[in-house]
Amino acid sequence: MNCAPRAAGFTLVxxxxxxxxxxxxxxxxxxxxxxxxxxxxxxxxxxxxxxVAEDRLAELExxxxxxxxxxKEGDADMGGRAFRWRQETGVTPxxxxxxxxxSVFLKGTDSxxxxxxxxxxxxxxxxxxxxxxGSQTGPGPQTGSQPGPQPAPQPAPQTEPPR
Numbered sequence: 001m002n003c004a005p006r007a008a009g010f011t012l013v014x015x016x017x018x019x020x021x022x023x024x025x026x027x028x029x030x031x032x033x034x035x036x037x038x039x040x041x042x043x044x045x046x047x048x049x050x051x052v053a054e055d056r057l058a059e060l061e062x063x064x065x066x067x068x069x070x071x072k073e074g075d076a077d078m079g080g081r082a083f084r085w086r087q088e089t090g091v092t093p094x095x096x097x098x099x100x101x102x103s104v105f106l107k108g109t110d111s112x113x114x115x116x117x118x119x120x121x122x123x124x125x126x127x128x129x130x131x132x133x134g135s136q137t138g139p140g141p142q143t144g145s146q147p148g149p150q151p152a153p154q155p156a157p158q159t160e161p162p163r
Contacts, residue, residue: 048078049104049113056085056102057118066126067098075107082107096122 010018055076060067072087084107090099097119104114 044079045081045106046113048081049083049106050116052076052078052083052085052104053102053114053116056087057100057116060087060100060118060120064123064126066122067100067120069098076104083113084108092119098122 055078067089069089069091071089074085074087076083076085084105086103086105088101088103090101092099099117099119101115101117103112105112
């Protein structure tokens with residue numbers, strides 16, 4: 001009988017197949033991690049943009065000023081990122097309420113990352129301010145820099161509806 005001892009180990013073909021399987025698995029893992037990093041960065045930007053919008057709405061509420069019916073824009077920094085916000089103030093069916101919509105973008109882009117809407121109520125002291133001090137109550141967009149006569153503000157209701 002021919003009983004030659006056979007060397008223990010893997011053949012060259014087995015090693016090449018194992019390396020090919022490993023290369024495919026590592027490529028798929030690298031792509032998956034790259035996608036996860038992109039998603040994480042996008043979520044971070046959206047979260048920071050939402051915080052910018054929340055800060056803007058909170059600032060309006062804390063100032064207790066009756067906002068003008070206009071569009072304002074500004075810059076904000078949050079988490080080391082530069083953002084641009086746009087605030088659009090509009091009327092509501094309730095005369096003593098204003099709708100404020102804040103949209104936030106990365107600086108230099110037009111893609112909206114966050115958009116929040118808030119409502120501000122006119123207080124009794126705001127209703128008593130003269131029209132020239134930013135206490136607009138009438139519908140339609142108006143700005144203080146427009147030349148010519150401005151429409152007279154509509155008076156706020158004197159009685160509050162029952163709750």
